[in-house]
Amino acid sequence: MSRVLVVDDDVQLLRALRISLRAAGYEVVTAPDGTSALREAATAHPDVVVLDLGLPDLDGTEVLAGLRPWFTGPVLVLSARADSQDKVAALDAGADDYVTKPFDMAELLARLRAAVRRGTAEPGQAQVVTDHFTVDLAAKQVRVDGVQVRLTPTEWALLSELVRSPGRLVGQKQLLQSVWGPAYERETNYLRVYLAQLRRKLEPDPAHPRYLHTEPGMGYRFTP
Amino acid sequence: MSRVLVVDDDVQLLRALRISLRAAGYEVVTAPDGTSALREAATAHPDVVVLDLGLPDLDGTEVLAGLRPWFTGPVLVLSARADSQDKVAALDAGADDYVTKPFDMAELLARLRAAVRRGTAEPGQAQVVTDHFTVDLAAKQVRVDGVQVRLTPTEWALLSELVRSPGRLVGQKQLLQSVWGPAYERETNYLRVYLAQLRRKLEPDPAHPRYLHTEPGMGYRFTP
DNA sequence: GCCGGGCGTCAGGAACGCGTCAAGACCACC
DNA sequence: GGTGGTCTTGACGCGTTCCTGACGCCCGGC
Numbered sequence: 001m002s003r004v005l006v007v008d009d010d011v012q013l014l015r016a017l018r019i020s021l022r023a024a025g026y027e028v029v030t031a032p033d034g035t036s037a038l039r040e041a042a043t044a045h046p047d048v049v050v051l052d053l054g055l056p057d058l059d060g061t062e063v064l065a066g067l068r069p070w071f072t073g074p075v076l077v078l079s080a081r082a083d084s085q086d087k088v089a090a091l092d093a094g095a096d097d098y099v100t101k102p103f104d105m106a107e108l109l110a111r112l113r114a115a116v117r118r119g120t121a122e123p124g125q126a127q128v129v130t131d132h133f134t135v136d137l138a139a140k141q142v143r144v145d146g147v148q149v150r151l152t153p154t155e156w157a158l159l160s161e162l163v164r165s166p167g168r169l170v171g172q173k174q175l176l177q178s179v180w181g182p183a184y185e186r187e188t189n190y191l192r193v194y195l196a197q198l199r200r201k202l203e204p205d206p207a208h209p210r211y212l213h214t215e216p217g218m219g220y221r222f223t224p
Numbered sequence: 225m226s227r228v229l230v231v232d233d234d235v236q237l238l239r240a241l242r243i244s245l246r247a248a249g250y251e252v253v254t255a256p257d258g259t260s261a262l263r264e265a266a267t268a269h270p271d272v273v274v275l276d277l278g279l280p281d282l283d284g285t286e287v288l289a290g291l292r293p294w295f296t297g298p299v300l301v302l303s304a305r306a307d308s309q310d311k312v313a314a315l316d317a318g319a320d321d322y323v324t325k326p327f328d329m330a331e332l333l334a335r336l337r338a339a340v341r342r343g344t345a346e347p348g349q350a351q352v353v354t355d356h357f358t359v360d361l362a363a364k365q366v367r368v369d370g371v372q373v374r375l376t377p378t379e380w381a382l383l384s385e386l387v388r389s390p391g392r393l394v395g396q397k398q399l400l401q402s403v404w405g406p407a408y409e410r411e412t413n414y415l416r417v418y419l420a421q422l423r424r425k426l427e428p429d430p431a432h433p434r435y436l437h438t439e440p441g442m443g444y445r446f447t448p
Numbered sequence: 449g450c451c452g453g454g455c456g457t458c459a460g461g462a463a464c465g466c467g468t469c470a471a472g473a474c475c476a477c478c
Numbered sequence: 479g480g481t482g483g484t485c486t487t488g489a490c491g492c493g494t495t496c497c498t499g500a501c502g503c504c505c506g507g508c
Contacts, residue, residue, distance in 0.1 A: 084330055085330070087331050088330050088331060088333075088334040091334040091335060091337065091338045092334055095338065096338055098335075104308040106312050107308040107312060110311060110312040110315040111311075111315060111322075113316065114316075118298070118343065119342065153484085154484080154485070167363050167365070168362060168363040169363060169364035169365065187486090188466090189466090189486095189487080189488090190486080191466095192465090192466060192468085193485090194485095196468070196469095207467095214466070214467090215364070215374075216376070216464095216493095217376065217377040217464085218377050221365075376494085376495060378495080378496075412454085413455095413497095413499090414497085416454090416456060416457085420455095420456060420458095423456095438455075438456090440505095441454070
């Protein structure tokens with residue numbers, strides 16, 4: 001059925017989770033710390049991740065930040081901290097649910113079912129390929145006609161936001177909000193400037209864009 | 225940005241939620257009981273639903289059951305009951321998240337953001353198809369006989385409002401209100417101009433509309 | 449037969465949004 | 479203190495979109 005990656009350093013809890021999850025029909029992969037979690041997530045291709053925030057090497061939010069650029073499946077966060085500020089931070093960092101320890105196993109399984117139910121749209125591609133360029137979301141790198149191209153941080157944030165929804169129109173408000181923050185919703189000229197730069201770097205003919213299209217008054221669209 | 229339907233019979237809480245949600249940039253629609261919740265969900269087309277389980281007329285799970293067959297957006301359940309058995313029941317009945325009262329408003333907003341983020345339909349999921357054209361509501365894209373057609377923001381707002389209620393009559397007041405705002409309820413000539421433009425772009429014979437029908441004095445109707 | 453309301457059509461002018469360019473501000477690093 | 483790269487900001491020209499009013503048509507009421 002679905003494969004779940006469980007990240008936790010507590011051996012006892014890991015054992016309990018492994019047993020319960022396997023009994024519920026999941027295929028289970030585990031990782032005891034942040035670095036191996038990121039490695040396992042990349043190699044084992046889980047459908048869903050259960051992530052404890054208290055890890056020995058990395059902070060949980062760092063793992064989340066390393067996961068989210070390319071991992072599209074749901075992430076369910078476990079934490080001993082019940083403070084709502086922590087919850088908000090984790091959810092806004094890309095978590096899909098937040099469960100405080102100690103938790104009820106039946107509830108966790110139900111939340112996992114709900115997350116998987118909604119998240120099984122696609123396996124999630126870490127690479128977006130067109131005839132002219134390739135965007136590797138995991139490695140944060142772009143190749144145009146085979147040669148690597150350097151993007152500034154802002155350019156990258158904008159491009160990845162667009163490329164992550166191929167064919168869909170992405171509103172300018174959404175772009176501005178996710179790249180510059182909620183306070184910049186009106187600065188549409190930023191978009192004009194950086195879209196021009198991206199087109200200059202990626203498009204075969206920047207004056208007549210083939211992949212990064214403008215929908216006047218609404219937003220932009222990446223067409224593969 | 226997105227539209228949220230809040231279902232709760234507690235007037236105080238409803239007020240607080242309306243204010244907070246509106247401040248967070250949501251368009252808010254409310255319903256005080258189960259039957260009106262189902263009606264509002266069908267007519268107002270919310271992107272997400274916040275549903276209190278304790279309602280005067282119907283049980284919350286019944287509302288959930290009435291919603292789920294056709295409503296694909298996320299549903300966030302509110303409840304005073306913290307028992308994990310109730311949580312499991314609601315989540316397995318189709319809820320995407322479960323928050324117990326009393327709740328922290330910041331956390332609720334964060335969970336709502338996470339739900340909306342995850343719940344946006346894939347392009348091709350939510351499309352309306354006719355023999356001559358297809359409207360992809362998620363990708364904001366229209367194809368006529370297979371070729372893509374560009375719509376202006378106003379044209380798109382009008383069309384999507386019509387197409388969201390197939391076969392049903394949409395009053396001119398409702399159209400004007402949702403596209404131009406509450407102050408333009410009387411400017412019915414706007415509708416005439418833009419309906420003509422839509423017909424010219426979509427209809428096989430704009431002079432004799434087959435899909436976008438006029439109901440004189442009442443409104444317009446999209447017939448698939 | 450006349451009249452008026454509602455609708456479709458058309459065509460201007462004003463306003464807006466986009467692409468482009470360039471100069472200044474800011475920052476990290478040398 | 480200088481230097482290179484990146485981000486912000488403003489100005490300009492151009493095409494598109496929106497609004498507005500005028501006109502003719504159909505149809506039902508008088």
